[in-house]
Every structure is written in C-alpha cells, then in structure tokens.
Amino acid sequence: MDLAIKQLHPLFVAELRGIDLGRDIGPATQQAVEHAMNEYAVCVLPEQALDDERQIAFSRLYGPLENASAVKSQRKAGVIGQRIRHPEIFDVSNLDENGKIMSGDDARWIYRQANELWHSDSSFRQKSSTWSLLHARIVPPVGGDTYFADTRAAYDALPEAMKKRLQNLVAEHSIWHSRSLRGGYTPTDEERAARPPARHPLVRRHPGSGRNALFIASHASHIVGWPVDEGRALLGELMAFATDRRFVYVHNWRVGDLVIWDNRCTLHRASPFPSSEHMREMHRTTIIDTQGDVPAAA
Numbered sequence: 001m002d003l004a005i006k007q008l009h010p011l012f013v014a015e016l017r018g019i020d021l022g023r024d025i026g027p028a029t030q031q032a033v034e035h036a037m038n039e040y041a042v043c044v045l046p047e048q049a050l051d052d053e054r055q056i057a058f059s060r061l062y063g064p065l066e067n068a069s070a071v072k073s074q075r076k077a078g079v080i081g082q083r084i085r086h087p088e089i090f091d092v093s094n095l096d097e098n099g100k101i102m103s104g105d106d107a108r109w110i111y112r113q114a115n116e117l118w119h120s121d122s123s124f125r126q127k128s129s130t131w132s133l134l135h136a137r138i139v140p141p142v143g144g145d146t147y148f149a150d151t152r153a154a155y156d157a158l159p160e161a162m163k164k165r166l167q168n169l170v171a172e173h174s175i176w177h178s179r180s181l182r183g184g185y186t187p188t189d190e191e192r193a194a195r196p197p198a199r200h201p202l203v204r205r206h207p208g209s210g211r212n213a214l215f216i217a218s219h220a221s222h223i224v225g226w227p228v229d230e231g232r233a234l235l236g237e238l239m240a241f242a243t244d245r246r247f248v249y250v251h252n253w254r255v256g257d258l259v260i261w262d263n264r265c266t267l268h269r270a271s272p273f274p275s276s277e278h279m280r281e282m283h284r285t286t287i288i289d290t291q292g293d294v295p296a297a298a
C-alpha cells in the first residue's frame, strides 16, 4: 500500500490516494482508513470503481450495515429490488425503477430532498450510525455538491459558558420532524410507527479521537424537559454556529469518488442541481453504531 493523505480543509477532511477498493484490502489498509477517519472525520477516496457488492463488502469491515428497507415507497415501486438489488444500499438518486429521471412531484424525490437540510444520518434512530459511505456513479454537470461541517471543531470553538449550558442536555430526534420542516411528505401511520423518535445527548465524545462533538441538526426537534420553543431556539442557535463557513467543506463530486463521513462528529447536506434535466446517481452504505452514545468528556 502506498497511501498518500492530503488534507482538504484546515480543520478536517482528507483525500486518500493509493487505495484500490476494487480488490480485497488487507488489515494494514483497513486500519489506515480507520486512523484517517478518526483524525479527519471525512475522507475522499477518488477513482474507485465499485459495484454494490464491493461497496457492501468494504463497508462491512467497519461494522454491521443499516437496511434501506424502511423506505416502503421505494421497495413498492421496485427501485430497491430491480434497479438496486441490495437492501444495504441507500439510493441517493433522482432515478426511478427504470433508471429514468423522476418527476419533480414524485413522493420519493420530495422525501429525498430533505437531504438538503443539514443532518447527521440516522440520528433519529436510537442506534444511530458511525460512518456513511457514498459512492458517485453519475454526477450532474452543475450543482449537487455536498456540504460537510465539523462538529468537533464547532464544539471546541463554543464559549465556555455555552459548553456548561449544554452539559447533560438531551435532544429528541425524529425523521418526521425533518420531513415536516420541508413539507410535502406525509408519512403513513405504519411509517410513523416504524420510525419512532430517539434521544441523544447534545454533546457526545467521539470515541476515535476522544474529542467532544455537538450532536444536532434537522432531525433534532426539541430538548427533553424544556418547552419546545426554547429548545428549538437553542438548537437553531447551535446550528447557525456549527455551520458557519469556517467549519464547512464543500465537496464537488467526480464519478468514482467514495466519500466516507463520520456521522458522530460531522453534519452534511445536499445542494440543489437541475434535477429534472440531469441524472445524479449515488449509492450509500451506512454503518450501525453498536456502541451507542458515549458521554462527553468533562
């Protein structure tokens, strides 16, 4: 292995070259990726010719994978099953079951556009996720960048009084909260029941680096034990702070990029592109956080 690491942002994000995920990697490479992730929190691996099987096999080296099957409308329409055969693959595309561009009022597309809000994948689950791995198969000629924010750096930069105020606060997260922010998608009772809210501390320790990180964003609906309005105001203030330009890296995709991010210490959001004219096809795998919330370091 001839690993070259180039940092892409003053605070986080590295590009890793010299790894070919098209073949089996050994333990040294596996560990090198883990070390880089612990330090940089977002890693870009360019020019990876991955199919779904390869992406799943590589992702599984780092833990069990979430299933995308909760999104019933996709399964029913046969997107997962026909176009994508593996339940471990989240379809982050504007394509229907036949590989054609979806119409702008397709419920699946409206549902997916909530990705344009800052979020941490699966924070609405009690067992949320460690890493997400997103592989670019088709990218549009303009737009469709992904924004990442470093919530360890944001936490570090908070005034001491705010750090004290956040101690022991717990937020409730729900997928239906983030969906309601955009409107346009009404869950069925079955969908609601399948995805109840989850509770997580506002500040958690990131195990790989030992640093504290804010755990917030669009699924976080309120603070447990506080009046809803007050909790939302604090969450809004923290979000504005954490997504300030100095904490943000913007990724402009090339076909073949595999970007891995740590959901425990970063936030991300999609950005618009001319989605009725151009295809964008991205496949995501998501690793389940079996360890669960780690208390903040004092």
Ligand code: OGA
Pocket (backbone or CB within 6 Å): 092, 115, 121, 132, 134, 144, 145, 146, 147, 268, 269, 270, 271, 282, 284
């Ligand atoms: C995701 C996601 C952003 C994008 O795959 O989890 O939020 O730009 N993607 O597609």
Ligand code: MN
Pocket (backbone or CB within 6 Å): 115, 119, 120, 121, 268
């Ligand atoms: Mn996401």
